[in-house]
Amino acid sequence: MNPALLSRRTLLGGAVAGTALALAGCGTGNTQSASVPAPTSTEVVGNSEVTVYAWTNGTTIDQNFKASVDAFNKEFSGKFTAKINFLPYDQYWQKIQLQYAANQPFDMYYWDVQAYAHYKKGLLANLEGVVSATELADSSKYPVELFNPWRFDGTNIYGIPENIQSMSLFYNKAHFDDAGISYPDATWTWDKVQEAAAELTRKSGNKVERWGLDIGDLGVWWGLQTLAWAAGSAFFDKPLEPTAFTMTDPRVVEALKFVQDLMWAKHIAPRPDERDAASQAGGFAGGMVSMMPGGTWNITSYQQMKDGWDMAPLPLYQGRSVMPYWLGGWVIPQKSAALSAAEAFALWRATKFQDQMAADHDWIPIQNAARESDAMLSGMPDGFKAAMAALPSAQIGDLYTANSQKILNEVYGPAFDELFRNKLSPQDAANQIQEQATALL
């Protein structure tokens, strides 16, 4: 062993390690908060070609997206060009963050709650200036009140909304016709739903072949939350930067119990294993389930169902039905390489494109006229209009805090999992979530 050689080697090793760390150290380190709105002048900032990132939603919706990009390119030819890139959802947020880390953020990307964390790190562009200069600020044309949750600092909006989603009760008309039951409507209570579900369930011996009801998106925190709202409570004190969780409120616990009972005590809805089996055999769209509360984004996939189907407002829980809503739209990194082009694309989709969006029937346009237009309604089931009627009084179904991703994945996720497998009592689940979520807050 030659000590001289050895020390030289470790020195080199150290040098390499040091370089690695030095490179790590020169991270973007950009933590300034963006209080200055993006330029609204006509000068073009950044590239004229913008690469748009969204997660993939299946062939139909993706095709429509691509078509919209083509339409944009036509209208803005010579000025801006857009390209669209789809990523699978489970890698989407990861890649976005990693690109930020590499100081090569995406030019623009489709919003979901995780982007709030990017706002907190000062990475998003302030879009108040560009948005208020368009018809998006006109309350006669757009439901501007509903945009408020996106004004993260209270005044400036950090995303450009282009569509809106909600939750409804979907039901299979063919099943109802067979059983001779009249369709659900805005007057239906959860009691009535359970009655109908019992009649609609088909068994062969001991095995259930068709379920009258599936808990659907009540099995996700933002769906269950609506029951708490209806009872007059909530999971946390406010959606934007909550200061406290209120899971242990007896009304919340009652709501948890309600959903758990549907699956276990009353067994009107399939339990997790049975749900898996049913969904693999086709789920609601395959006629395995008669009623299911779910997000309105499912409408596109149901369009191809064999049976006739429709939608109704969420049933009354303790006398009330509160609708959730979610905004869909775009956020643009401050350091986007194609700032102006990105803004142009997002604004175009939120304004000129709305009519086409209505005709495509894949998203629900944010623009009032488009949403209520004949083009929209003609492709939608009859219950759509009634279901959307309560939109102006809907509540945002999101949680905006830096840790929301972690809280939802590691606290709500496993706790609900256990709750729905009957391994955890509603009170225990509530306590567990309360404790862990508060710790992460």
Add this chain to the structure above:
Amino acid sequence: MAAEDRSGGVRLSRREIAVRVIVLSLGAVVVLMPVFWTVLTSLKTAEQTLAIPPVWFFDPQWSNYAEVLRIVPFQNYALNTATVVAGVVLGTLLSCSFSAYGFARLRAPGRNTIFGVLMATMMLPSTVTLVPTYIVFNKIGWLNTFLPLIVPAFFGSAFFIFMFRQFYLSLPKELEEAARIDGAGYFRIWWSIFLPLSMPVIATVTVFTFVGAYNDFFGPLIYLTDESKWTISVALSSFGGSPKIGPQLHMLTAATMIAAAPSIIVFLLAQRYYVNGISVSGINK
């Protein structure tokens, strides 16, 4: 290197042979059943895949494969994968055969220590080096390119250097001596004499590296962002089939078979080299 086709081993009576063959056959059926089942399922229609009891005889729907290739930009993924695999194979062959010559035939102070350290790195779990390596590649802007996947291959790989070294050590010294007398430099000796003679090792290393690089999932997963750059393994992991109503088992299995085919084919064609390489690694430890 062991001559693997020598059916060495115990001599048995005919009865014993028959028994062994039967037992081995049963075992092979069990072991290969998963693959067989996947192939079967890939040729069924959607309804048939769900049938209980399972359908064993049916019309093979070869169109499933065509459908998968239609939905998915397979040529793109294949091209990406080919680029990465070719780069890795080339880099590995060059660097390993090159370095092994130094370890085998040339002397320098500390050479054996270095070799020892190199061998020791085989025991280093990749999880330890993962994070800093990723950070560096991220910060120097190699994200979403093939570079992080290909470049490291040009810096040698302990196992294959070992293989080449073993082989070089077995070559007679007279070869070199003759060349040196003729005035050839070390590089010439390596390039013109050792390398051409090491065809068996080159074949083995190529086969191993090909399958390894082709099957690599983690690297492409963390370094390739855009779908246009994906390799086949990443594409398979996120394959969802077409969003028609109902399950897509027949499509998924067809896609799986398409993805697994190259490794299997390479293996079947080059079994000899595979067996060779593994035997060498085991015996000589």
Add this chain to the structure above:
Amino acid sequence: MVTTSTSPVAPAKPRARRHRLSGLRRREALWCYIFMAPAILGVLLFSIGPMIASLWLSLTSYDMLSAPEFVGVANYVKLMGDKLFLKSLSVTLLYAVVVVPGTMLAGLVVAILLNAKIPTMGFFRSAYYLPSVIGGVAVARVWAMLYNTDHGLFNLILGLFGIDGPGWLTDENWAIWSLIFMGIWGFGGTMLIYLAGLQSIPKELYEAADVDGASKFKQHLFITVPMLSGVTFFNLVMGIIGALQVFAEPFVLTGGRPNNSTLLLPLYLYRVAFDYLEMGYASAIAWVVFAITIVLTALVFRSLPLWVHTEVGED
């Protein structure tokens, strides 16, 4: 493993250096370094360098968006109390403890069966090795099909006997065992190595045992196994290292579900590093995995004299 032979010391001349190489030797040494350069650089850049950097990183909190913040051993302290980490650790250890011996046993048995003058030996050998050639993602997809609760092969077969098969991948008591079984399926590699080892056992030993009237089983127990101890040792060490790095199969098959019962350590590491961007914490996890690997490997090394047979021809 490391032989320490250095070049002969040249006749001493009062110099600062230890060795004084003649011109020819020096030239050879230079070329040796040149040839070894890619390997040396590789070790520094991709093994030793990152290893040290990872250790340093584990003492920081780093999200890649701002500079790393030194936090001392806070990450390790956090690890001890991290229930998810501890669960992941226990799952991984369970996996390793079952899969490694399982693979070795299966490999040994099949290798013994194959080690005969059977006409179709080559075919069987390839058949048993084939599963190891298929990539992790494809393997996971294949087994997802088998483990499907309602339409998977296993439950269909069980159904023929009137048994209601469990949720192989959905039941948290079964999921990890499903993974383990899938892991053992890839025993082809150990089988090939054992096969090669078997072929180097002198036949005379068996013939002598035959003469003594020993049963086949006894022969294997007292001749085969000890003679293979070197190979077993190799398989054991590489098996442990491999088992602690399994990523593709659990990632695609279960993603850690249900209820984190299949959250193997590499999966957890991936989640911490790439979903939460906690690079410092992830490095701490990586080092704990490394430490465990070292401990386990050291244990195996220590036990060497107890069971590894070193005779003429084996070192």
